[in-house]
Structures are given as C-alpha cells and as structure tokens.
Amino acid sequence: MNRRSHVALAAAIAASLTLGLGACSSSNSGGGGDQAGVTTQGNGIIGGTPVKGGTLTILSNQDFDQLDPARNWTMPVMDVGVRMLYRTLTTFKAAPGADGLKLEADLATDLGTPSDNARTWTFHLKDGLKYEDGTPIVADDIKYNVERSFSPELPGGPDYAVRYLNAPAGYQGPLGGQRLGPEAIEVPDAKTIVFHLKRPVAEFGYTVSLPTFSPVPKAKETGANYSNHPVSSGPYKIESYDRGKRMVLVRNTEWDAATDPVRKAYPDRIVVDQTLKGTGIADRLIADQGDDKNAVSYVDLTPAKISEVLTNPEVKSRLISESGGCTTMLEMNTTKAPFDNAQVRRAMQYAVDKESFTAAMGGPAFNEIATTYLPPALTSGAPVDHFMIKPAGDPDKAKQLLADAGFPNGFDTELVTSTGGKQQAEALQAALKRAGVNVTITTVDPTAVNSIVGDKDKQPGLTQLGWCPDYPSAATFLPMIYDGRLVKDKGNNGNMTRFNDPGVNAELDRIAAMDDLQKANAAWLDLDARIMDASPAVPLVWQKKPLLVGSNIAGAFGSPIWSGQIDYAVIGLKSVK
Template structure:
C-alpha cells in the first residue's frame, strides 16, 4: 500500500504516492489514542499504551481459524499482517509505524529496495548476511524462488497472483509440485544471496510487489503441499509451538531470528497465543471487562456493532479502542457467469435497488463506515470519493423498478447470498431492501474460515456475495486489475475476480494501462475505467469500512496500519508491563 522506485520513473511514482496517500493523516504520537466526537479512535492518532516492554504473553482473542498461513496462499487480512509480522519475512516490507510513515517500504531480507535494469523489466535483490530459519539453517535465494514458483501451482490456490502476471514465465507453467522449476528467463539465482526477476513488462513498483508473502522463503525440503499452512517453516521472529486448527495457535520465539538483520519486527512478547474458539460478542465482553489475562489481550476480528455503545460510553474502555479506515471497498458481488446476473440491465438495477443507508447501519453506522459510491476507495482517487451514479443513499426505487422491467424482471426473482456468519446482519440489510422489489434473497451464512473457498468455487458460488477488496499498496494497479480482469478467473480458489466478470474490452484496457510509463496518465485511465466498469455493474460498492479493534489495558504499541487494512501492526505490539 505504498510505492517507490529509483528508475527514471521515480518522479512519476512520487506523484502517484502523493495521490495515493491523500486520504491518510499523520501520526500525532502520544501514549493514548485520541477519539473523535463519536467516540471512535481517529486515523493516524498515534500509539496506545506507549512503548512495550520485552517479555510476557500476548493473547489474541479470535472467533475463527486462519484460512491460510501458507505464504503462497495468504492474501486476506488480517492473515497477511499476522503471517508477515510473526512467521515469515519478505524481500522488502513496510515500516512498523502509525500513519503515513507506516506506508513506507524498507529492506527486509534484501539489502536494499531492489535494483531495476532493462527499463524496469529486470529487478535484482541481494540478501543480507546472517539470515536463518527456525532450525538455524541459512535462508538462500533459491528458497524465495521456490515459493514464487509455488504461487503458480493449481494445488495451492488463492494467493497473490502478481508473479503470474508479471514474471516472464513459460505459458502453462504449473509450479514445482508438478516437478517443474522456472528457468533463467523468469528467475535467476546466480548464487545463494542474489535473485534476479525477469518481467514481461516494466513494473516500476516491483519493489512494493515483493512485500507480499509470495516473496517469502520456503525451502524445498520443507514442502508439504496443501498442509504447509499447518506449520510454515519460520524465517520470522516467532515459530509455531503448537497449532490445533480452529482451536488454538501458540507461537514462541524463533531463537535463530537475528534482530540485527530486522529493523521492523520488534518481537516484544515471548509468546503469542491465539484462542480461536470464541464468539464475537464474548470477545468484546471480555475486553470491556478487562480482567486477568484479558488485560494482555487484543481482538483479532472487528468489534461487533452491537457492542459499540458499551465501548464509547465508557471513557476507560473507549481509550483502548483503535479504529482506522481500512482503505478497502465492501461490495455486493453478483455472479455474472450465471442467470440472472449475466443480464447487465439487471445488474444496473441492483445499483438503484440496494439501501446503502441500511447497510451502513448494519455495520455500525457512520462512526464505523462511509457509504461507498465507487469501486476505487478515496485513497486511490486523490483523497476524495468518486460518486459515479449519484444515487440517494437509500436507493432510487422508481429507477430500480424501471430497470428491472427493462431487464425482464418486473415481477422480481429469487437468489441466494453467501456471507460469513459475522456478516449476517449485512446480508439481512440487503435482503430487506431487495424484498421491496420482489427479489427474494436466501442467506447462506458460512464459517469465516471457509467463506472464500465457497465464493471462489464455480460449483458452490451463489448469485450474490458480500466481499471486499483492499489495495496491496496505494495504486489502482493493485485494485481494478485484481478484481475485474476476467483472464484471472479459475473454477476453484477464485480469490480476485469473484464476480466472474469477463469483458474483453475491459481486459484490453487493463493491458493498455499497465503498459503506460506515465503514472499520472495511468491514474487518469484507471479512474475512467472505474466508471466504465461501474456502468456494467458486476458489483455494487456498499461501504468504505473502518476497523474497530479493542485492546486490553496492559497492551502497548497498539496502532492501526492502513497497509494491513486498518489491522493492528503485529510487528510492534506487546505489553506495558510483565509481572
């Protein structure tokens, strides 16, 4: 969610940075978070609890298992944040700091931010000295190459697909699990400390691309295929002590991690315990009560809207609330590959039929979200929202009825919506709004750990779903191509273009924009393409969320990082005191 380069495009990228960061406010520092008039922690407001001490146990209270800790497959928040800050390192990463400072990249495993050549089509990185895995064995560049190759494997779906998009890999390459390794035309490892990436086209932001978990090391000898998520081999400050899926994950210190090679991860706690057996309301109740070990606890999932009054009416609790804009767009996705949502007029009618006011209320009201009027969030449109249709927030019933009739659905229809159990209230808001038009929506609420796999399966996917997208760094290049390029669609593990929207003209325009070397021209083109896709309406933008997270009274170093979609930055969090 940031970018930089030192090619001839540096000035243009700097301009893009200014545009991308326009909606971010800076840190004010201090030992506690400021709160706005609605009692919600404001953006970029500093660090709760001051600087942590070394030691103790950090407790993470969760209502769900991790869907993926395999770095090849980890592409959802807050799992990326957790994995990248505790278990594995990448070539570059983001600074551990609140506000705009946390949007800067720094070297991680690499000695610098990468050296481009061949007009940005070739990128070279050198590893630092002294890098080791949890067993003390050295981290070498072939391990990074191997993990990048794994991202091509159909057996390991769901992860970031930038390597597939960017690398000069042979057509049809199916990854190392098929016994194939990439050749020098894609990735070279001339020695144990040097790795060279050859791209299909110039990518000025590739130094940011390698912050993603795809570019973490995985040794060939530790390959366990789909089971690798159960025990990723640690290159970070912690390693897995035990993991009972869906119940409890315990991390302990990786004694072979050298803080001298890592300027980002502070690794304050001795141990991190993730309890995955709890309900959202119960987590909130425990953190509000703030008793015993819960003083040393943080919440993993968002504070439920029903519990907001309990927090903001109690000053001592309110001071422990962090809530920052996620920089993401929540959307009502339509499965455009099947009737009835293969009808573009019907999809357009949905833009006017939904009640975004009611949807906003279902996620906590204006204090916790803004109504979305565009796919691209304000952080990617110069800091100000784009309102393409200018539809009233509660919808436009007359226009919706007209469009439904034009589409041949004047008498309505029936469909199903898939959401995680935690988003059932949002689904009910959609259900109630559409019922007014004789659109009967059945809610399919599934566990959060399997939501993505259901929505991403051609056979299991329903007509509607509520999902969202966050940029991997502040560029529309990490947004529109990820969710609307029809060539990325797969039958299972479909994590990007979940609407299965496949318009050749849109695909061609994405290619044209990707080839532009003028970043301002690219930004302008993405804004125009955003409007074009809105007209075709594969999804309805619903809200721009804030992420409310409550922490215990003995927590220190707690701040939200917009890189991680408003999640707490696990690189710097710990305890105020250790008894």
C-alpha cells in the same frame, strides 16, 4: 485482500500514492484528535513503547484460512504471517499514518535494482539470515516459493508472479518437479535473485513485500499441509497449532534482530485463541480482567457493542478505529442468471439501501458510504460518486430497470455470507425486497466463504465481499478483481464476480504499460467509471476497522498497510509481572 506499474512511477509512487493512501489509513491516521466520535491517542499509538517479555493473547472467532505464504492473500492473515512468521524481500515500516507507507528493505539489502527499463529486478540478500532450525536462507528458497504460487495444488494466493514474470505458458509450479528457468528467475549465487518480467513494473520493489516473495525451503515442502506449520524466517515460530482452536507462537531464536529493521518481537509468547463466539471477545476486553488486560481483538468490534464502548471513556481510550482503505461490495455472479444481464446488475445499484447497510455495519462512526469501487485512498483522497444515487436507494428506479430487462416481477436469488455477516446480509435482503428481489441468505463459517464463492459450481448469485489494495496503488485493485482472463472455475480468488469484458481487459493492459503516473491515475478513474456502468458489484461502504485492546497493551495502532488491522510487528505489553 490488493495492486499496478512503470519506470517513471518509481520515484513518484512513494510521494503521490502516499498522499492518496494516507492510503489504507484514515484521514487522521497517526494524527491524534477526534474523528466521528472515536479518539486516537497522540501519535495514533495506544500505550506507548512496549517492554520486552510476557505473553500477548489474540482473541479470535475464526481460524486462519491460510498461513502458507504462497496462498496467504487475505487480511488480516497477511499481517500475522508477514509480521510474525516469515520475512519478505521488502516490507513496510511499522508506524501509523503516512510513515507506515514507507517501504524498507527486509531480507534484501535494499529496495531492488531495476534494469532493462524496469523489466529486470535484482535483489541481494543480507548476511546471517536463518530459518528456525538454523539452516541458512538462500535466494533459491525465495525462487522456490515464487514458483509455488503457480501451482494449481496451492490455489488462492497473490498472483503477481503469474501476472508479471516471464514464465513459460502453462507453467504449473514446482510440486511436480518443474522449476522456472533463467528467462523468469535467475539465482546466480546463494545471495542474489534476479526477476525477469514480461513488461516494465516500476513498483516491483513494492510487489516483493507480499508473502509470495518470502522463503520456503524445498526440503520442508508438505504441499497443501504447509499452512499447518510454515517454516519460520521471522521472529516467532509455531510451537503448537490446533486448527480452529489455538495457536501458540514462541520466539524464533535463530531470528537476528540486527538484520530486521521493522519487527521488534516484544512478547516472549503469543497465544491465539480462536474459540470465542458472538460478542464474547468484546465482553472480555470491555471487562478487562486478568490476562485479558494483555489481549487484543483479531476481529472487528461487533455493532451490538459499539455504543457500550463509545459511551465508556476508559474503554473508548482502548479502541483503535482506522480506515481499512478497502471497499465492501455486494458482488454478483455475472455468469449466473439473471446477473449475466448488465441491466439487472445496474438495477441492483438502485435497489440497495446503503444507509441501512451502514447502520448494520456499526453506523457512520465506523463507515463511509461507498459510491465507486476505488476507495478514496486511491482517488487522491476524494471520494467519487458515479451514479449519484441517494444513500437509501431508489427502489422505483430499480423496478423500472428490472422491468426493462425482462423481470417486471423481480426474481429470486441466494446470498452467501460468513456467520458474522448475517445482520448486514439481512439489511441487504430487506432493501432488495422493495424492488422485488427475493434473497435467501446462506451463512457459512468465515473460512469457507472463499472456497464456495471460488467454485463456479457452488457459487450463488450474490456474495458480500470486498477488496483492499495490497500496497498503495490503484493497479493493486481494479486488475485484481476485474481482469476476466484470470477467472478460474475452481480456486477462483480476486475476481469473484467472474466479470470478463474484453474491452476492460484490454484497457487494464494499456494502463499497465503507461509510464506517466498522472495519466495512469486518470485512466484508472475512467476505467473505474466504465466498470461501474457494467455493474458487476455494488459498492457499499468504505469501512474503518474497530478493534479493542486490553489496558496493558502497548504499541498498538491501525496499520495503513494491513487494512487498519493492528500491526503485529511492534505490539507488546506495557509491563510484565
């Protein structure tokens, strides 16, 4: 669920983008105080510093879509993978607010050394790095996983390597035995890896914080089944995993805390219960009985339970609600009629009632109405209102635009959403009906949404999705969701609208090559406006992430990097009996 570029940007990214991204976090991240009726605690951390030991329970209603690091590109699954199971060359500090945007060395000894005008990046691995079975982690293991990200058999993961590396055209990954040559990645010894890029990328030290740049031992390759048991380089390893039901993590005794400045691994054991339904997670955490005192929610607090939480001071004190820095959108399949007509798509901007959608998402305490694609985190903290449409929409204007486009009587279409998104989908359905757009809602399991929308033959006209920056940079946003050259018929991920505008594609390249940060930021804003005019999607809300935790939880906060999700690197229990 995130992405951008150049040498003069390197020093400025930490300062300028930290300001912008207080980035994926909210304006009061880590600052204490009260915002929209939700209280954060002191420094933004609930429960103080954890003790060592005990069992942490994560309550969920869904399986992880992918734990394979070459394919892990959704939140909060990246949080689980990168913080608990595998390490990357660099990573982000585990802290609320602006401190959480600071990059640190992880497997690497430093943040990387650029050369050749940031077209070449060199990293050296630390001493003493091992997998869960005690075998050493070597540089070629990182190269191998980067190569895996090119494999059509392993779709859906971050595609930065494909975009940035100087790889041969048509490279298909290592599963067929083909490895990348030194023109793309060099491994001169077991502890050195050198990346050669197509163009300057000043922020490549940030890019290698993604799971693509974690190690996978070739000897343990299982292809599409690797997600069931990725070999751990992190503080925990999988003891058991019954998909869709339960995953149990235990300590990886080969992980050396002395090499890891970020992950604290407080609990002895982590149990992920994926069997809960409906409001069951909230009910259990509100009641706060028995082992649920040691539990946290993996999924957002359901709207039906929000008032119950906010009116109970004790429960409210256990609520985390930080901005996810993401934009939730109604995305249109621009290859499917009538959404292949830009006038129809523009009509949808006026047809949607964002007030009713916000109410269905939990109300203004947990959402801000979105008025452009880039969230405020990536527009210097100030929202941009492109069309100046009133929040409740303008169905008369929508009807006029539809009539001008040749649809005076509206049209019928289908919207696919996850089972948890039905209430929000119904709010969209009711609003669109005012303009003559009749929507049939299809709900599917959350893990199935991307596979349906990513398949051109199965994708309907509408989908309720969104995008989060992978790290604090506008280049991790617009290029990922609107570069038409990366659209795939199957296994599509990112550009789910299938929008392909040659002029936009050219502008993406032009901005990526800029070496002046201020000019690049201005250009991203201009491009955002240009794409809004083409309207491949309707921005709906900029959402906070409301998560409940049990009363014995410590070290819990919404991370600015993990889209407001709890940072699993430093969470644990207040006390262990």
